[in-house]
Amino acid sequence: xxxxxxxxxxxxxxxxxxxxxxxxxxxxxxxxxxxxxxxxxxxxxxxxxxxxxxxxxxxxxxxxxxxxxxxxxxxxxxxxxxxxxxxxxxxxxxxxxxxxxxxxxxxxxxxxxxxxxxxxxxxxxxxxxxxxxxxxxxxxxxxxxxxxxxxxxxxxxxxxxxxxxxxxxxxxxxxxxxxxxxxxxxxxxxxxxxxxxxxxxxxxxxxxxxxxxxxxxxxxxxxxxxxxxxxxxxxxxxxxxxxxxxxxxxxxxxxxxxxxxxxxxxxxxxxxxxxxxxxxxxxxxxxxxxxxxxxxxxxxxxxxxxxxxxxxxxxxxxxxxxxxxxxxxxxxxxxxxxxxxxxxxxxxxxxxxxxxxxxxxxxxxxxxxxxxxxxxxxxxxxxxxxxxxxxxxxxxxxxxxxxxxxxxxxxxxxxxxxxxxxxxxxxxxxxxxxxxxxxxxxxxxxxxxxxxxxxxxxxxxxxxxxxxxxxxxxxxxxxxxxxxxxxxxxxxxxxxxxxxxxxxxxxxxxxxxxxxxxxxxxxxxxxxxxxxxxxxxxxxxxxxxxxxxxxxxxxxxxxxxxxxxxxxxxxxxxxx
Amino acid sequence: xxxxxxxxxxxxxxxxxxxxxxxxxxxxxxxxxxxxxxxxxxxxxxxxxxxxxxxxxxxxxxxxxxxxxxx
Numbered sequence: 001x002x003x004x005x006x007x008x009x010x011x012x013x014x015x016x017x018x019x020x021x022x023x024x025x026x027x028x029x030x031x032x033x034x035x036x037x038x039x040x041x042x043x044x045x046x047x048x049x050x051x052x053x054x055x056x057x058x059x060x061x062x063x064x065x066x067x068x069x070x071x072x073x074x075x076x077x078x079x080x081x082x083x084x085x086x087x088x089x090x091x092x093x094x095x096x097x098x099x100x101x102x103x104x105x106x107x108x109x110x111x112x113x114x115x116x117x118x119x120x121x122x123x124x125x126x127x128x129x130x131x132x133x134x135x136x137x138x139x140x141x142x143x144x145x146x147x148x149x150x151x152x153x154x155x156x157x158x159x160x161x162x163x164x165x166x167x168x169x170x171x172x173x174x175x176x177x178x179x180x181x182x183x184x185x186x187x188x189x190x191x192x193x194x195x196x197x198x199x200x201x202x203x204x205x206x207x208x209x210x211x212x213x214x215x216x217x218x219x220x221x222x223x224x225x226x227x228x229x230x231x232x233x234x235x236x237x238x239x240x241x242x243x244x245x246x247x248x249x250x251x252x253x254x255x256x257x258x259x260x261x262x263x264x265x266x267x268x269x270x271x272x273x274x275x276x277x278x279x280x281x282x283x284x285x286x287x288x289x290x291x292x293x294x295x296x297x298x299x300x301x302x303x304x305x306x307x308x309x310x311x312x313x314x315x316x317x318x319x320x321x322x323x324x325x326x327x328x329x330x331x332x333x334x335x336x337x338x339x340x341x342x343x344x345x346x347x348x349x350x351x352x353x354x355x356x357x358x359x360x361x362x363x364x365x366x367x368x369x370x371x372x373x374x375x376x377x378x379x380x381x382x383x384x385x386x387x388x389x390x391x392x393x394x395x396x397x398x399x400x401x402x403x404x405x406x407x408x409x410x411x412x413x414x415x416x417x418x419x420x421x422x423x424x425x426x427x428x429x430x431x432x433x434x435x436x437x438x439x440x441x442x443x444x445x446x447x448x449x450x451x452x453x454x455x456x457x458x459x460x461x462x463x464x465x466x467x468x469x470x471x472x473x474x475x476x477x478x479x480x481x482x483x484x485x486x487x488x489x490x491x492x493x494x495x496x497x498x499x500x501x502x503x504x505x506x507x508x509x510x511x512x513x514x515x516x517x518x519x520x521x522x523x524x525x526x527x528x529x530x531x532x533x534x535x536x537x538x539x540x541x542x543x544x545x546x547x548x549x550x551x552x553x554x555x556x557x558x559x560x561x562x563x564x565x566x567x568x569x570x571x572x573x574x575x576x
Numbered sequence: 577x578x579x580x581x582x583x584x585x586x587x588x589x590x591x592x593x594x595x596x597x598x599x600x601x602x603x604x605x606x607x608x609x610x611x612x613x614x615x616x617x618x619x620x621x622x623x624x625x626x627x628x629x630x631x632x633x634x635x636x637x638x639x640x641x642x643x644x645x646x647x
Binding site for chain 1: 577578580581584585587588591594595605608612614615616617618619621622623624625626628629630632633636637638639640641643644
């Protein structure tokens with residue numbers, strides 16, 4: 001175990017499990033699906049700190065495993081939530097979705113323990129493509145369309161990240177993972193841009209609010225945990241103290257809550273609250289102080305727990321009723337009482353209610369802003385806390401479980417026991433870390449000198465929450481949901497962009513067709529003229545075949561496929 | 577629910593007692609010198625978010641569910 005070359009990185013336990021999974025029988029598969037992330041969790045815990053598992057890829061020396069305090073805290077929570085997610089989807093019969101979930105978790109763990117930029121990038125892209133399947137697996141028209149938009153966003157983000165890496169390598173002649181500064185030139189800015197796309201920083205956030213509500217019930221739990229938090233990990237590791245992140249993070253905390261107030265889809269509300277919550281983490285990174293970075297890491301840890309639990313709760317509602325819109329839900333408190341109870345633990349956690357884990361981590365970032373005399377950032381984050389309690393803690397449960405049933409014919413499906421068991425497991429940890437903050441603080445990268453249970457902090461929190469509750473109660477009729485969608489910045493490419501696409505593609509194709517016809521007819525006429533100039537004007541020229549953009553595609557596809565196969569073979573031979 | 581709301585409001589108000597005892601003297605911010613500042617902040621913040629969301633919704637952000645299908 002102490003020999004670094006013998007270390008099997010936790011990501012590879014998950015990759016191995018995913019590759020083996022399809023060959024197992026149905027009964028064994030479900031248990032194996034549970035055991036694999038458990039193995040990864042044990043791996044994260046027992047593997048020694050330091051570097052190990054080095055391989056050579058062409059010119060590059062890759063470090064597949066690098067463990068320190070920061071990677072440990074993220075590794076632990078990623079592996080744990082993969083286990084909880086596997087328990088939540090224990091009843092799932094879809095092997096492809098199980099494999100995609102494991103590979104997605106492997107991507108997140110691979111990023112966390114990457115010792116160099118190239119390893120990080122490879123696992124970064126693994127996350128993008130495996131997570132896509134969890135959206136498409138819902139198999140609805142909306143999920144296919146949202147999945148494509150998700151793919152374009154992440155392909156773009158990955159491309160920008162890679163461009164940054166190329167520039168970084170040109171300048172430094174190595175790919176060592178280290179903190180970058182704004183003075184490091186375009187390379188650092190391009191890498192930052194690639195990372196903030198995954199962190200869903202507005203205006204580059206629309207892929208999240210678009211795709212997550214359309215993912216499968218179980219897939220959304222994994223999605224809520226990995227992509228954005230892996231991006232937060234990279235921000236902490238590579239971009240601490242970048243002032244722009246403080247501004248962007250503080251704004252995104254409020255942006256997410258405003259759009260969540262307007263949303264009608266329960267998982268849409270939660271998706272916007274991921275953006276808001278990640279805002280606290282991004283702002284903490286922007287502060288760059290020990291307290292700020294600790295706060296970001298702690299809040300990512302807490303957020304993964306309660307957000308997964310929130311998606312589990314809303315997933316149960318969707319699984320049981322087949323509905324996810326507030327306008328179609330209501331009066332479920334009798335049938336889904338246990339779900340409501342467990343959901344409320346997560347809702348209290350995200351709202352920062354004392355005794356729950358959000359209270360001990362969110363306040364760290366806010367206190368870090370106060371400590372750094374960034375009062376404006378502190379107030380924006382406090383305002384976002386109000387909005388979080390308003391939407392996730394009050395509006396969502398009130399209109400889902402409260403009131404009267406909107407559809408008397410609504411049939412409630414029986415929920416598999418494993419879904420509630422998984423929720424109870426995560427809820428337990430939301431509470432445990434809330435009452436024993438030291439358990440989390442001891443894992444953080446810097447020593448913690450922060451006491452969340454101080455009298456001023458308790459007074460402040462109780463006052464804010466109590467009067468947000470009063471505000472909700474008085475304005476609850478104004479908060480009543482509407483059967484409508486809320487437009488976001490993606491409108492730009494989904495409406496005017498669509499029209500631009502019509503002119504740029506269809507009109508261009510029409511121009512090509514016209515040009516080709518003109519050229520062919522001219523050539524034919526010239527051929528007839530050369531043959532006999534006297535008779536040429538009376539020769540009948542046959543019409544040209546219409547232009548088709550698909551004409552040359554099969555041959556180009558064949559060439560690209562061959563090149564791809566050759567490239568993969570070269571990669572394999574290089575690795576051997 | 578109504579009872580919980582009013583109990584919470586009373587609990588929030590009663591917190592002013594602790595503020596009056598002066599524990600905020602050690603803190604720096606001007607806002608901590610205003611008793612019940614976070615009562616006002618919580619209530620007005622809630623109303624502000626609600627109003628901003630409503631205004632944005634009426635300004636065109638809220639659209640019919642088939643908005644993107646019918647182009």
